Amino acid sequence: MASWAVIKRLYECTSVDPDFARDLASDTRTVLERIRVDIEADEAMELIGKMSIADRSENPYFGIYLPKAKRIGEETDSRLERDKYVSRDMYEVGRITRNRMCVENRLIRLHNNIRYFPIVFELARGCSVGCPFCGFDAPGLSGLFRYTDENAALWKGVLHAAKEIIGEAAVTGACYFATEPFDNPDYELFIKDYHDILGHIPQTTTAVAERDPGRLKAFISSMEKSEQENAAIRISIRTKEQFYKIMSEFSPEELEETELLPNNPESVNRYSLSGRARQDGADGVGYSISCLAGLRVNMTEKSIVYEEPEIPCDDFPTGERIYDKVFFTDERSFKEAANRLMGECASAEIKNDDMLLLSHGVSVKTDGNKAVFTGDASELTMTGDNMFIKSVSMLTQNGISLTEIGDRLGVSGFVLEMIRGKMQMIHKGGYLRRIPEKYFKIS
Numbered sequence: 001m002a003s004w005a006v007i008k009r010l011y012e013c014t015s016v017d018p019d020f021a022r023d024l025a026s027d028t029r030t031v032l033e034r035i036r037v038d039i040e041a042d043e044a045m046e047l048i049g050k051m052s053i054a055d056r057s058e059n060p061y062f063g064i065y066l067p068k069a070k071r072i073g074e075e076t077d078s079r080l081e082r083d084k085y086v087s088r089d090m091y092e093v094g095r096i097t098r099n100r101m102c103v104e105n106r107l108i109r110l111h112n113n114i115r116y117f118p119i120v121f122e123l124a125r126g127c128s129v130g131c132p133f134c135g136f137d138a139p140g141l142s143g144l145f146r147y148t149d150e151n152a153a154l155w156k157g158v159l160h161a162a163k164e165i166i167g168e169a170a171v172t173g174a175c176y177f178a179t180e181p182f183d184n185p186d187y188e189l190f191i192k193d194y195h196d197i198l199g200h201i202p203q204t205t206t207a208v209a210e211r212d213p214g215r216l217k218a219f220i221s222s223m224e225k226s227e228q229e230n231a232a233i234r235i236s237i238r239t240k241e242q243f244y245k246i247m248s249e250f251s252p253e254e255l256e257e258t259e260l261l262p263n264n265p266e267s268v269n270r271y272s273l274s275g276r277a278r279q280d281g282a283d284g285v286g287y288s289i290s291c292l293a294g295l296r297v298n299m300t301e302k303s304i305v306y307e308e309p310e311i312p313c314d315d316f317p318t319g320e321r322i323y324d325k326v327f328f329t330d331e332r333s334f335k336e337a338a339n340r341l342m343g344e345c346a347s348a349e350i351k352n353d354d355m356l357l358l359s360h361g362v363s364v365k366t367d368g369n370k371a372v373f374t375g376d377a378s379e380l381t382m383t384g385d386n387m388f389i390k391s392v393s394m395l396t397q398n399g400i401s402l403t404e405i406g407d408r409l410g411v412s413g414f415v416l417e418m419i420r421g422k423m424q425m426i427h428k429g430g431y432l433r434r435i436p437e438k439y440f441k442i443s
Protein backbone atom coordinates (compact mmCIF):
# COMPACT_ATOMS: atom_id res chain seq x y z
CA MET A 1 0.00 0.00 0.00
CA ALA A 2 1.41 3.40 -1.01
CA SER A 3 2.33 5.88 1.75
CA TRP A 4 0.67 9.26 2.24
CA ALA A 5 3.86 10.93 0.97
CA VAL A 6 3.65 9.04 -2.33
CA ILE A 7 -0.10 9.52 -2.77
CA LYS A 8 0.32 13.25 -2.09
CA ARG A 9 3.14 13.52 -4.64
CA LEU A 10 1.18 11.78 -7.36
CA TYR A 11 -1.81 14.01 -6.70
CA GLU A 12 0.37 17.13 -6.86
CA CYS A 13 1.76 16.01 -10.21
CA THR A 14 -1.76 15.71 -11.64
CA SER A 15 -2.69 19.17 -10.26
CA VAL A 16 0.37 20.96 -11.61
CA ASP A 17 0.85 19.17 -14.92
CA PRO A 18 -2.19 18.30 -17.06
CA ASP A 19 0.00 15.96 -19.16
CA PHE A 20 1.24 14.00 -16.17
CA ALA A 21 -1.18 11.04 -16.41
CA ARG A 22 -0.49 10.69 -20.13
CA ASP A 23 3.29 10.80 -19.62
CA LEU A 24 3.05 8.33 -16.77
CA ALA A 25 1.11 5.90 -18.92
CA SER A 26 3.59 6.12 -21.80
CA ASP A 27 6.83 5.83 -19.81
CA THR A 28 5.96 4.92 -16.23
CA ARG A 29 9.43 4.03 -14.93
CA THR A 30 11.12 7.23 -16.20
CA VAL A 31 8.35 9.46 -14.87
CA LEU A 32 8.35 7.80 -11.44
CA GLU A 33 12.12 8.18 -11.19
CA ARG A 34 11.87 11.83 -12.14
CA ILE A 35 9.48 12.49 -9.23
CA ARG A 36 11.35 10.15 -6.86
CA VAL A 37 8.45 7.78 -6.33
CA ASP A 38 9.49 4.20 -5.71
CA ILE A 39 6.42 2.05 -6.28
CA GLU A 40 5.38 -0.41 -8.97
CA ALA A 41 4.15 1.07 -12.25
CA ASP A 42 0.79 -0.73 -11.99
CA GLU A 43 0.16 0.65 -8.53
CA ALA A 44 1.00 4.18 -9.65
CA MET A 45 -1.42 3.93 -12.57
CA GLU A 46 -4.14 2.52 -10.33
CA LEU A 47 -3.68 5.34 -7.81
CA ILE A 48 -3.83 8.00 -10.51
CA GLY A 49 -7.03 6.43 -11.82
CA LYS A 50 -8.64 6.52 -8.37
CA MET A 51 -7.75 10.16 -7.85
CA SER A 52 -10.63 11.15 -10.09
CA ILE A 53 -13.21 9.27 -7.96
CA ALA A 54 -15.92 11.77 -7.08
CA ASP A 55 -16.75 10.15 -3.73
CA ARG A 56 -13.97 11.73 -1.76
CA SER A 57 -13.94 9.11 0.98
CA GLU A 58 -13.02 6.53 -1.69
CA ASN A 59 -10.44 8.82 -3.27
CA PRO A 60 -6.92 7.88 -2.04
CA TYR A 61 -5.79 11.50 -1.83
CA PHE A 62 -8.86 13.25 -0.45
CA GLY A 63 -9.64 10.37 1.90
CA ILE A 64 -6.47 11.34 3.82
CA TYR A 65 -6.17 15.02 2.97
CA LEU A 66 -9.64 16.17 4.02
CA PRO A 67 -9.50 14.87 7.61
CA LYS A 68 -6.00 16.39 7.90
CA ALA A 69 -7.19 19.75 6.56
CA LYS A 70 -10.18 19.63 8.92
CA ARG A 71 -7.89 19.00 11.89
CA ILE A 72 -5.58 21.88 10.94
CA GLY A 73 -8.56 24.18 10.30
CA GLU A 74 -10.03 23.40 13.73
CA GLU A 75 -6.66 24.08 15.31
CA THR A 76 -6.49 27.46 13.55
CA ASP A 77 -10.08 28.29 14.50
CA SER A 78 -9.29 27.56 18.13
CA ARG A 79 -6.65 30.31 17.96
CA LEU A 80 -9.26 32.78 16.75
CA GLU A 81 -11.94 32.20 19.38
CA ARG A 82 -13.27 35.10 21.42
CA ASP A 83 -11.17 34.30 24.49
CA LYS A 84 -7.98 34.56 22.38
CA TYR A 85 -8.63 38.28 21.77
CA VAL A 86 -8.14 41.09 24.24
CA SER A 87 -10.29 43.33 22.06
CA ARG A 88 -13.86 42.33 21.28
CA ASP A 89 -13.75 44.74 18.35
CA MET A 90 -10.79 43.00 16.69
CA TYR A 91 -12.53 39.65 17.17
CA GLU A 92 -15.76 40.97 15.65
CA VAL A 93 -13.94 42.66 12.76
CA GLY A 94 -12.54 39.28 11.66
CA ARG A 95 -16.00 37.68 11.71
CA ILE A 96 -17.77 40.59 10.05
CA THR A 97 -15.11 40.71 7.34
CA ARG A 98 -15.66 37.03 6.63
CA ASN A 99 -19.43 37.56 6.37
CA ARG A 100 -18.90 40.52 4.07
CA MET A 101 -16.53 38.70 1.75
CA CYS A 102 -19.04 35.81 1.48
CA VAL A 103 -21.75 38.35 0.57
CA GLU A 104 -19.51 40.10 -1.96
CA ASN A 105 -18.27 37.02 -3.81
CA ARG A 106 -20.09 33.72 -4.13
CA LEU A 107 -16.87 31.73 -4.65
CA ILE A 108 -15.57 32.63 -1.21
CA ARG A 109 -18.57 30.88 0.29
CA LEU A 110 -17.24 27.62 -1.15
CA HIS A 111 -14.11 27.84 1.00
CA ASN A 112 -14.64 26.57 4.50
CA ASN A 113 -11.12 27.67 5.42
CA ILE A 114 -11.53 31.41 4.82
CA ARG A 115 -10.38 33.36 7.86
CA TYR A 116 -9.29 36.92 8.45
CA PHE A 117 -6.39 37.44 10.79
CA PRO A 118 -5.78 40.43 13.08
CA ILE A 119 -2.07 40.96 12.32
CA VAL A 120 0.75 40.01 9.96
CA PHE A 121 4.46 40.86 9.98
CA GLU A 122 6.82 41.55 7.10
CA LEU A 123 10.57 41.07 7.51
CA ALA A 124 11.54 42.71 4.21
CA ARG A 125 10.48 45.62 2.04
CA GLY A 126 9.28 44.29 -1.32
CA CYS A 127 9.98 40.88 -2.81
CA SER A 128 12.74 39.48 -5.03
CA VAL A 129 10.59 36.90 -6.84
CA GLY A 130 8.35 38.96 -9.13
CA CYS A 131 5.63 36.37 -9.72
CA PRO A 132 3.45 37.40 -12.69
CA PHE A 133 0.35 36.41 -10.67
CA CYS A 134 1.28 38.41 -7.54
CA GLY A 135 -2.06 39.49 -6.09
CA PHE A 136 -0.39 42.25 -4.09
CA ASP A 137 1.66 43.52 -7.02
CA ALA A 138 4.65 43.43 -4.66
CA PRO A 139 7.43 45.82 -5.69
CA GLY A 140 11.02 44.60 -6.00
CA LEU A 141 13.06 43.82 -2.92
CA SER A 142 14.48 47.02 -1.45
CA GLY A 143 15.30 46.24 2.15
CA LEU A 144 15.73 43.50 4.73
CA PHE A 145 15.26 43.45 8.49
CA ARG A 146 18.37 41.56 9.57
CA TYR A 147 18.78 39.83 12.91
CA THR A 148 21.16 42.29 14.56
CA ASP A 149 21.16 42.66 18.36
CA GLU A 150 19.19 45.88 18.05
CA ASN A 151 16.65 44.45 15.60
CA ALA A 152 16.23 41.23 17.57
CA ALA A 153 15.40 43.28 20.68
CA LEU A 154 12.86 45.35 18.73
CA TRP A 155 11.33 42.22 17.20
CA LYS A 156 10.88 40.57 20.58
CA GLY A 157 9.40 43.79 21.95
CA VAL A 158 6.93 44.01 19.05
CA LEU A 159 5.85 40.38 19.53
CA HIS A 160 5.30 40.91 23.26
CA ALA A 161 3.35 44.09 22.50
CA ALA A 162 1.24 42.33 19.82
CA LYS A 163 0.35 39.62 22.33
CA GLU A 164 -0.55 42.24 24.91
CA ILE A 165 -2.78 44.39 22.70
CA ILE A 166 -4.36 41.72 20.48
CA GLY A 167 -4.17 38.68 22.71
CA GLU A 168 -3.21 35.10 21.95
CA ALA A 169 -4.87 35.48 18.51
CA ALA A 170 -1.70 37.37 17.51
CA VAL A 171 -0.19 33.92 17.03
CA THR A 172 -2.10 33.58 13.75
CA GLY A 173 0.05 36.30 12.19
CA ALA A 174 2.37 35.05 9.45
CA CYS A 175 5.81 36.66 9.11
CA TYR A 176 5.34 37.48 5.42
CA PHE A 177 2.62 39.16 3.38
CA ALA A 178 3.62 40.96 0.20
CA THR A 179 7.08 39.49 0.78
CA GLU A 180 8.94 36.22 0.28
CA PRO A 181 9.91 34.80 3.70
CA PHE A 182 13.20 33.30 2.52
CA ASP A 183 14.39 36.58 1.01
CA ASN A 184 15.42 37.28 4.57
CA PRO A 185 18.58 35.27 5.42
CA ASP A 186 17.58 35.44 9.10
CA TYR A 187 13.96 34.31 8.72
CA GLU A 188 14.51 31.19 10.85
CA LEU A 189 15.96 33.23 13.74
CA PHE A 190 12.91 35.51 13.78
CA ILE A 191 10.63 32.47 13.70
CA LYS A 192 12.43 30.98 16.69
CA ASP A 193 11.68 34.14 18.71
CA TYR A 194 8.11 34.08 17.47
CA HIS A 195 7.74 30.51 18.70
CA ASP A 196 9.37 31.31 22.06
CA ILE A 197 7.10 34.32 22.67
CA LEU A 198 3.82 33.38 21.01
CA GLY A 199 4.08 29.61 21.45
CA HIS A 200 3.53 28.51 17.87
CA ILE A 201 5.33 28.39 14.53
CA PRO A 202 3.50 30.63 12.06
CA GLN A 203 2.49 29.67 8.53
CA THR A 204 5.27 29.96 5.96
CA THR A 205 4.63 30.11 2.20
CA THR A 206 7.64 30.25 -0.08
CA ALA A 207 7.71 30.68 -3.84
CA VAL A 208 11.41 29.83 -4.07
CA ALA A 209 11.73 26.33 -2.60
CA GLU A 210 14.27 25.49 -5.30
CA ARG A 211 16.52 28.47 -4.52
CA ASP A 212 18.20 26.79 -1.55
CA PRO A 213 16.70 23.33 -0.99
CA GLY A 214 19.08 22.62 1.90
CA ARG A 215 17.81 25.64 3.77
CA LEU A 216 14.16 24.66 3.35
CA LYS A 217 14.91 21.07 4.31
CA ALA A 218 16.64 22.25 7.47
CA PHE A 219 13.70 24.54 8.28
CA ILE A 220 11.19 21.72 7.83
CA SER A 221 13.21 19.12 9.68
CA SER A 222 13.83 21.48 12.61
CA MET A 223 10.22 20.64 13.55
CA GLU A 224 8.64 17.40 14.69
CA LYS A 225 6.24 15.86 12.13
CA SER A 226 3.23 16.89 14.25
CA GLU A 227 4.58 20.46 14.42
CA GLN A 228 5.12 20.50 10.64
CA GLU A 229 1.45 19.77 10.05
CA ASN A 230 0.31 22.66 12.25
CA ALA A 231 3.03 25.03 11.07
CA ALA A 232 1.41 25.07 7.60
CA ILE A 233 4.56 25.21 5.48
CA ARG A 234 3.55 25.78 1.87
CA ILE A 235 5.34 25.96 -1.46
CA SER A 236 3.93 28.13 -4.22
CA ILE A 237 4.54 26.59 -7.66
CA ARG A 238 5.28 29.34 -10.20
CA THR A 239 6.17 27.23 -13.23
CA LYS A 240 6.08 23.60 -14.35
CA GLU A 241 9.88 23.60 -14.72
CA GLN A 242 10.28 24.81 -11.13
CA PHE A 243 7.86 22.10 -9.98
CA TYR A 244 9.91 19.29 -11.50
CA LYS A 245 13.10 20.79 -10.06
CA ILE A 246 11.46 20.67 -6.63
CA MET A 247 10.35 17.07 -7.28
CA SER A 248 13.95 16.11 -8.00
CA GLU A 249 15.43 18.04 -5.06
CA PHE A 250 12.98 16.87 -2.38
CA SER A 251 11.85 13.32 -1.71
CA PRO A 252 8.11 12.73 -1.19
CA GLU A 253 8.80 12.06 2.51
CA GLU A 254 10.66 15.37 2.95
CA LEU A 255 7.55 17.24 1.79
CA GLU A 256 4.86 14.99 3.21
CA GLU A 257 3.60 17.71 5.57
CA THR A 258 4.34 20.61 3.19
CA GLU A 259 1.48 21.76 1.02
CA LEU A 260 2.11 22.62 -2.62
CA LEU A 261 0.07 25.46 -4.12
CA PRO A 262 -0.10 25.09 -7.90
CA ASN A 263 0.06 28.64 -9.31
CA ASN A 264 1.67 27.74 -12.64
CA PRO A 265 -0.40 28.68 -15.70
CA GLU A 266 -1.10 25.03 -16.66
CA SER A 267 -2.38 24.08 -13.20
CA VAL A 268 -5.96 23.29 -12.21
CA ASN A 269 -5.99 26.34 -9.91
CA ARG A 270 -7.16 29.80 -10.85
CA TYR A 271 -5.56 33.01 -9.59
CA SER A 272 -7.22 35.74 -7.67
CA LEU A 273 -7.77 38.53 -10.23
CA SER A 274 -5.90 40.97 -8.09
CA GLY A 275 -2.66 42.93 -8.39
CA ARG A 276 -0.53 41.75 -11.33
CA ALA A 277 -3.04 39.02 -12.22
CA ARG A 278 -5.68 41.66 -12.84
CA GLN A 279 -5.49 41.88 -16.60
CA ASP A 280 -8.13 42.26 -19.27
CA GLY A 281 -9.62 38.93 -20.22
CA ALA A 282 -7.71 36.97 -17.57
CA ASP A 283 -9.44 33.93 -16.12
CA GLY A 284 -9.54 33.81 -12.35
CA VAL A 285 -11.51 34.35 -9.19
CA GLY A 286 -12.73 37.84 -8.35
CA TYR A 287 -11.75 38.13 -4.74
CA SER A 288 -8.79 39.37 -2.81
CA ILE A 289 -5.97 37.06 -1.78
CA SER A 290 -5.62 39.07 1.43
CA CYS A 291 -6.48 37.26 4.66
CA LEU A 292 -5.85 40.33 6.81
CA ALA A 293 -8.38 42.51 8.58
CA GLY A 294 -6.09 44.34 10.92
CA LEU A 295 -2.47 45.38 11.32
CA ARG A 296 0.27 44.86 8.75
CA VAL A 297 3.58 45.44 10.51
CA ASN A 298 6.64 46.05 8.35
CA MET A 299 9.75 45.66 10.49
CA THR A 300 12.10 47.02 7.80
CA GLU A 301 10.23 50.31 7.49
CA LYS A 302 9.05 50.20 11.10
CA SER A 303 5.57 50.93 9.85
CA ILE A 304 2.07 49.72 10.65
CA VAL A 305 -0.80 49.80 8.21
CA TYR A 306 -4.40 49.07 9.15
CA GLU A 307 -6.18 47.38 6.25
CA GLU A 308 -9.15 45.25 5.31
CA PRO A 309 -9.76 43.14 2.18
CA GLU A 310 -11.82 44.46 -0.72
CA ILE A 311 -13.04 42.93 -3.94
CA PRO A 312 -10.24 43.88 -6.39
CA CYS A 313 -11.40 46.76 -8.59
CA ASP A 314 -10.04 50.03 -9.99
CA ASP A 315 -10.24 51.68 -6.56
CA PHE A 316 -8.61 48.71 -4.80
CA PRO A 317 -6.50 46.92 -7.45
CA THR A 318 -4.68 44.74 -4.92
CA GLY A 319 -7.85 43.93 -3.02
CA GLU A 320 -6.87 45.93 0.04
CA ARG A 321 -8.38 49.04 1.62
CA ILE A 322 -5.58 50.80 3.45
CA TYR A 323 -6.93 53.01 6.21
CA ASP A 324 -3.75 54.54 7.53
CA LYS A 325 -0.01 54.03 7.83
CA VAL A 326 1.99 55.06 10.88
CA PHE A 327 5.58 54.59 11.99
CA PHE A 328 7.23 53.45 15.20
CA THR A 329 10.73 53.45 16.61
CA ASP A 330 10.56 51.15 19.63
CA GLU A 331 8.22 48.81 21.51
CA ARG A 332 6.49 51.68 23.28
CA SER A 333 5.75 53.66 20.14
CA PHE A 334 4.68 50.44 18.39
CA LYS A 335 2.15 49.80 21.13
CA GLU A 336 0.85 53.37 21.03
CA ALA A 337 0.54 53.42 17.24
CA ALA A 338 -1.07 49.97 17.03
CA ASN A 339 -3.55 50.80 19.80
CA ARG A 340 -4.47 54.07 18.12
CA LEU A 341 -5.04 52.41 14.74
CA MET A 342 -7.13 49.62 16.24
CA GLY A 343 -9.15 52.11 18.28
CA GLU A 344 -9.88 54.28 15.25
CA CYS A 345 -10.34 51.65 12.55
CA ALA A 346 -11.43 48.38 14.14
CA SER A 347 -14.83 48.92 15.64
CA ALA A 348 -17.63 46.39 15.52
CA GLU A 349 -20.15 49.07 16.49
CA ILE A 350 -21.45 51.72 14.13
CA LYS A 351 -20.70 55.24 15.34
CA ASN A 352 -22.74 58.31 14.41
CA ASP A 353 -20.07 59.76 12.13
CA ASP A 354 -19.01 56.51 10.46
CA MET A 355 -19.71 56.41 6.76
CA LEU A 356 -22.14 53.59 5.98
CA LEU A 357 -22.05 52.10 2.51
CA LEU A 358 -23.50 49.03 0.90
CA SER A 359 -20.91 46.28 0.54
CA HIS A 360 -19.41 45.73 -2.92
CA GLY A 361 -22.07 44.67 -5.41
CA VAL A 362 -24.90 44.71 -2.85
CA SER A 363 -28.23 46.20 -3.88
CA VAL A 364 -31.29 46.91 -1.76
CA LYS A 365 -34.98 46.99 -2.59
CA THR A 366 -37.74 48.13 -0.27
CA ASP A 367 -41.35 47.01 -0.34
CA GLY A 368 -43.76 48.16 2.36
CA ASN A 369 -42.07 47.42 5.70
CA LYS A 370 -39.51 45.11 4.10
CA ALA A 371 -35.97 45.80 2.88
CA VAL A 372 -34.19 43.08 0.93
CA PHE A 373 -30.41 43.27 0.61
CA THR A 374 -29.00 41.16 -2.23
CA GLY A 375 -25.36 40.13 -2.45
CA ASP A 376 -23.52 37.97 -4.99
CA ALA A 377 -25.24 34.78 -3.85
CA SER A 378 -27.23 35.58 -0.74
CA GLU A 379 -29.99 37.79 0.60
CA LEU A 380 -30.93 39.41 3.85
CA THR A 381 -34.47 40.55 4.57
CA MET A 382 -35.06 43.13 7.29
CA THR A 383 -38.38 44.51 8.42
CA GLY A 384 -38.96 47.80 10.15
CA ASP A 385 -41.08 50.91 10.46
CA ASN A 386 -41.36 53.74 7.98
CA MET A 387 -38.28 55.57 9.32
CA PHE A 388 -36.11 52.47 8.99
CA ILE A 389 -37.30 51.82 5.44
CA LYS A 390 -36.61 55.46 4.53
CA SER A 391 -33.12 55.24 6.07
CA VAL A 392 -32.40 52.08 4.06
CA SER A 393 -33.25 53.82 0.81
CA MET A 394 -30.53 56.39 1.56
CA LEU A 395 -27.84 53.68 1.54
CA THR A 396 -25.64 53.52 -1.53
CA GLN A 397 -22.05 52.52 -2.27
CA ASN A 398 -21.06 56.19 -1.80
CA GLY A 399 -21.54 56.48 1.93
CA ILE A 400 -23.77 58.32 4.37
CA SER A 401 -23.47 58.69 8.13
CA LEU A 402 -26.12 57.98 10.76
CA THR A 403 -25.94 61.65 11.71
CA GLU A 404 -26.83 62.64 8.16
CA ILE A 405 -29.60 60.04 8.00
CA GLY A 406 -31.01 61.47 11.22
CA ASP A 407 -30.79 65.03 9.86
CA ARG A 408 -32.50 64.11 6.59
CA LEU A 409 -35.28 62.27 8.40
CA GLY A 410 -35.49 64.87 11.15
CA VAL A 411 -35.07 62.22 13.86
CA SER A 412 -32.73 61.70 16.79
CA GLY A 413 -32.69 59.99 20.19
CA PHE A 414 -34.64 56.73 20.44
CA VAL A 415 -35.66 56.62 16.77
CA LEU A 416 -32.09 57.07 15.58
CA GLU A 417 -30.96 54.42 18.07
CA MET A 418 -33.52 52.02 16.62
CA ILE A 419 -32.16 52.69 13.13
CA ARG A 420 -28.59 52.18 14.39
CA GLY A 421 -29.58 48.82 15.91
CA LYS A 422 -30.95 47.60 12.59
CA MET A 423 -27.98 48.96 10.61
CA GLN A 424 -25.76 47.13 13.06
CA MET A 425 -27.44 43.83 12.19
CA ILE A 426 -27.04 44.50 8.47
CA HIS A 427 -23.39 45.39 9.06
CA LYS A 428 -22.74 42.19 11.04
CA GLY A 429 -24.34 40.17 8.26
CA GLY A 430 -21.79 41.63 5.84
CA TYR A 431 -24.17 43.66 3.65
CA LEU A 432 -23.18 47.07 4.98
CA ARG A 433 -19.73 48.62 5.53
CA ARG A 434 -18.72 51.07 8.19
CA ILE A 435 -15.72 53.23 7.43
CA PRO A 436 -14.57 55.75 10.02
CA GLU A 437 -15.24 59.17 8.55
CA LYS A 438 -11.59 60.17 9.01
CA TYR A 439 -10.48 57.39 6.65
CA PHE A 440 -13.34 57.38 4.21
CA LYS A 441 -11.46 59.21 1.46
CA ILE A 442 -8.25 57.22 1.93
CA SER A 443 -8.06 54.17 -0.31
Ligand code: SF4
Nearest residue numbers: 127130131134178179
Ligand atom coordinates in the same frame (compact mmCIF):
# COMPACT_ATOMS: atom_id res chain seq x y z
S1 SF4 B 1 3.33 36.19 -4.94
FE1 SF4 B 1 4.62 36.25 -3.11
S2 SF4 B 1 6.63 35.56 -3.82
FE2 SF4 B 1 5.46 36.12 -5.65
S3 SF4 B 1 6.00 38.30 -6.04
FE3 SF4 B 1 4.14 38.29 -4.76
S4 SF4 B 1 4.90 38.44 -2.67
FE4 SF4 B 1 6.62 37.80 -3.95
